[in-house]
Amino acid sequence: MMLRELAPEYVKRVDAIGVSGHMLGCLPMDKDGQTLRPAMIHADTRALAISNALRARFGRDYFYEICGNVLSPASTLCKTLWLKENEPELYARTYRILQSKDYLVYRLTGHMETTDMSDASHGLLMNLETRQYDTEMFHNVGVDLDKFPQIHTSCEIAGRLSEEAAGCLGLRAGIPVSVGGGDGACANVGAGVAKPGDFYLSLGTTAWIAGQMDAPFIDPQHRVFHIYALDGHGCNVFGTEQCAGRSVSWAMDLFEVASARAFDSAAATAPAGAGGLIYLPYLEGERSPVFDAQAQGVFFGMNTTHKREHFLRAVLEGTACGLSQILDVMREKQQIEELRIIGGGAKSKLWKQIIADVCNVTLHDVSTFSDSATSLGAAAAAGVAIGLFGNLPEACSHIRMSGDIEPDLAVQEAYALTKKRYAMLYPSLKEAFHTRA
Template identity: 40%
Template sequence: MPAYIIAHDIGTTNHKCTVFNDEGEVVSSAARAYPTFYQKGGIAEQDPSDWWRNFCETTVQVLKDINPREIAGISFSAHMNGCLPVDSDGKPLMRSMIHADTRSSEIESEIYSKISEDQLYGITGNRLESRYPLLKMYWMKKENPEMYSKAKYFLQAKDYLAFRLTGNLGVTDYSDASLTGAFNLETRDWEASIFKETGLDLTKMPTPVPSTEVIGYVQKSTALVTGLVEGTPVIIGGGDGACATVGAGCLAKDETYLSLGTTAWVSKVADKPFIDPDKRVFTICDLNPKYYNVLGTMQTAGSAYEWAIKQLSSITDWETVSVEPEYSDFETQLKTVPAGSRGVIFHPYLLGERSPIWNDKARGSFFGLSLEHNRFDIAKSVLEGIAFSLASISEIINNAGSKREIRMIGGLAKSGTFIQIISDVLNLPVRLTENASEATSIGAAIAGGVGVGMFPSFEDAASLIHTGNIYEPNQQHTEIYAEQLERFKVLYDRIKDIPFYT
């Protein structure tokens, strides 16, 4: 049987192609960057031709290391919340509006005048905002009705690439569909009442299928430009959030992980949608059709720490006010700062916040500073503030209290100091996964392997996920952080209505 799965991961800034063998080992990889086009008014777009060019270039590169006839299948992970209108030939009608595009924010109230927020959340498991494709489609119909009329389908990034590979137009997977704002989590299909109430055309939506679905085969034209073998199976894969869950090793009910990068989220595997009465978290479909992922996301995690280190590091050139971030030196010094940062509390709301407070006007703040504090107290309070935000999410999705270990992936998983803080704040063991930066690609590869029969089930593919070190909570620190977390929440409640100027 063919021995390799190729996973293409379309990220916000980079496209990565990774070849895995049937033991989960990386055999070859290649990456390419592409631009995002930002403009005033909340516009954030990517060019689908960049996606396709990078797909071809990275594929050609990795095929130098393997025999293309030994490829069992090609699968995908990609950023979610996109909106790419294509015509009946699959030709893009504009650049794709990606997840960061918020141009539809001014019409959010119009949607809620047509369908209640509680009703929408109860059906879709999501609270609607401008990043969701439903609002982007509604915006297009209102602002550019001619383009809306010409659109045959509205696709996600991976759906477009799958079409280019196979010629099969108009297919998506459950996970991406579940983050559009128009998908019924219970039926795993588009919710007709939402389209009726908003006046949008349901027939313009791609057909949702399981993430393991073989949606076609590499066509001759693609084989000629990439070196792939015509007829190689193409698996639709999933959105990056769902792929990360599987890649983190969360394959069974109640297993939970943290993803810590520029942004961060906490996600738990559930066997049914999690409908929070206060709408603080949201639910998407898992790659495994038996499950869902309930999660909460925070806006600034790694970006908040990066900001802090840049402000606190020494200036190396006063003419340009250049700073060389001193991460390793801070990592060493932070170990000397006691838990609780000598009373300093930081709210990491540098770009507003999503879960659990959903307040885009919230701003970052430091409390408790005195002349006795130094830069290292401040820096550690930033890490603790991020951890408190994540704990505020974790306690919602694990409302019965979890004693399980929690997995961790993402760039900040390299900081031992921060991982220990997370363990202490959550009062849970934190287990790292090897190749944490490959989690979304591993998830896509597992979906592909299950799809082509390389693995009988997701559970049988667990051996592909290699775990690393485990951090145990320090009970003395846990007691300190339990009190500090309550202060963190109380302080926010007392200042949340104060207008801040930016």
């Protein structure tokens, strides 16, 4: 449906178009602007053998030290090599390899010559120091640099809305279209993170803590990853917990809890520390800080005194302990005393209080709805591109915070013991995780 039919009162007021899309893509285009095959999306890991071969050849540190990200079969770099090795004729015909939002820019403007720093950095293509493609790395792995569009900030104009696209959308031709950014980077801005020192927690099915630093945090243990900021003025550092809200929904099914409210009511009756019961939220492996796909979920320390409410509270505390480990890594580089919070999990006052207590951090609710943070960030970048805002921090000044949650000092001793025992479990169980039938 055309925009003029959905919201006719706003059509004439559109001054710019912001663009975003999922990251880690690989869409080959020919010189005539035709797609050569279906896109490989972020979840596509067919390049596993490529990734393993690169790791064996260059070692585990080579790519991380250049790009700030762990070598992964999901990366655009590995997917491009997969194309070259498995579909060589198609690869030879490829003029540009685009990300999803770059393709949207092409459909809107007719130009496919731009990408941004967020997608280039996350795709294992960009040197974090130079903020350009790493020509030596491209040469070493055998990828053709000339198949990729030029890197810009997201806050620049990529082109203007074409007559054809304007007709399809019901807008006027000539509207500026920004370069755009990857969904993760745009969500940061939508949560109000736009300058060094700003950090936030997205508490959903998967949870992550992300924030902006002046410079990349090249961690020798590879516990965090990087996505460059939309405006190019800083680097977003991420740590992701694979199963946060997923752990809660799993426990609701397992213990037959009717609603999220009932879950919180029951969990609140158990004491801080859940009577010594510890939960590892590794239901689907874990990402930060262990990056182990074979890690498994665990309830540890069960005894006959534990009831349903202890297990439910342990799930909330275990996910909070995982987030605390991510935060502790980031605190090695940056002082962090407060987090903005978005996501479906932010509706739970109990879970937020537990996170504040376990992580020893103040949480601020944000006016942004979790499902609109990415769109809001893309719009902010477009606003900067046309001069509506002087910069991203000015744009983010319109995002309101409310409902501060402070850590409760009375439970710090109990949670210090919980975190200590939690931290001991993964190293003790790692060998068992990797010895499965």
